[in-house]
Amino acid sequence: MRTAVITLAAGRHRHLALQQAGLAAGSRTPDQYIVVAMNDAGLRSVLAERRPAATIVNCPVRDGALPLARARNLGAAHALEHGAELLVFLDVDCVPGERLLDRYAQVARDPAHRRSLLCGTVAYLPPPPPAGYRLTDLPTLAGPHPARPAPAPDETHQGTDHTLFWSLSFALNADTWHAVGGFSEEYEGYGGEDTDYGQRARAAGVPLAWVGGAPAFHQHHPVSSPPVGHLDDILRNAEIFHRRWNWWPMADWLDAFADRGLIRWNRSSTRWERTPPTKADATTRDPRLHRT
Missing domain, CATH: 3.90.550.10 (Spore Coat Polysaccharide Biosynthesis Protein SpsA; Chain A)
Known part of the structure; x- marks a missing residue:
């Protein structure tokens, strides 16, 4: 062949x-x-x-x-x-x-x-x-x-x-x-x-x-578990998959993201979504506080 x-x-x-x-x-x-x-x-x-x-x-x-x-x-x-x-x-x-x-x-x-x-x-x-x-x-x-x-x-x-x-x-x-x-x-x-x-x-x-x-x-290479750097891709693709097949893929990763407080289950929309940043998060990420 x-x-x-x-x-x-x-x-x-x-x-x-x-x-x-x-x-x-x-x-x-x-x-x-x-x-x-x-x-x-x-x-x-x-x-x-x-x-x-x-x-x-x-x-x-x-x-x-x-x-x-x-x-x-x-x-x-x-x-x-x-x-x-x-x-x-x-x-x-x-x-x-x-x-x-x-x-x-x-x-x-x-x-x-x-x-x-x-x-x-x-x-x-x-x-x-x-x-x-x-x-x-x-x-x-x-x-x-x-x-x-x-x-x-x-x-x-x-x-x-x-x-x-x-x-x-x-x-x-x-x-x-x-x-x-x-x-x-x-x-x-x-x-x-x-x-x-x-x-x-x-x-x-x-x-x-x-x-x-x-x-x-x-071949070995460093990995992140769960792959936090790909969180947005995984959320988007998981939702596409759920719409097509009516079940959630990558469940272990989604659960791990939820355990870390990065995403949450929205009961009203029955979907995973990013957790809104807290005031503490916003303060930490404010670039004005990191000027030298």
Whole structure:
């Protein structure tokens, strides 16, 4: 199958370089390697003169919120226009295992899973040593994430819970992509668009298939838990999701924001909203009190 690997990037250049090296070291290299640049002019120098050769697709950013859904759709459209039969999406932080592309292609050809959303395992790596990660060491550094199924290397398990879908590593053939209809571009910024995609797949009658032997290794980077820096994106996207599917996604994050007093549940409007700042907050934030 003519295979395209699609990744989105806005920074994380070291992570992207190791992903490209992982693709080059695999038992199968992609026919297309498409990197969607979200206002990242420096990507070309990172990817140039390395294998596999990368095609950069530009995705402008409006209002500062990363358009993750639109960027994935642009990457898929480019791949399909150039003859891709199998789309493999990898997060920029994810390094593919040696047989990831082989296993995705093998399962995609299986009549039992031809119309499925294929999900490989993802292992979260510890911080790298000073010299950086070595590709050969990655399988020994961490096991698959415990919150997702992890079939044996030669097994594939049918999944029934579409809420477990995530976009770090997944694959599907061209017909399945068209059946689901791509990612909803109503979402912008961080959170919710991949949970929505799982529900779109469920509504389209597209099952999940958990693929053993197709590991990806998520490179370590600092995170904020809950992701307070993305609070406004999460609130907006959670409300879009609730309107579409009638339940609230990212519930742990919303509860954590509420516990910190950052948001509150409005009973009259039955929605989450930002907590109004107190007088103390306003005083603390008054720039006139911080002049030197």
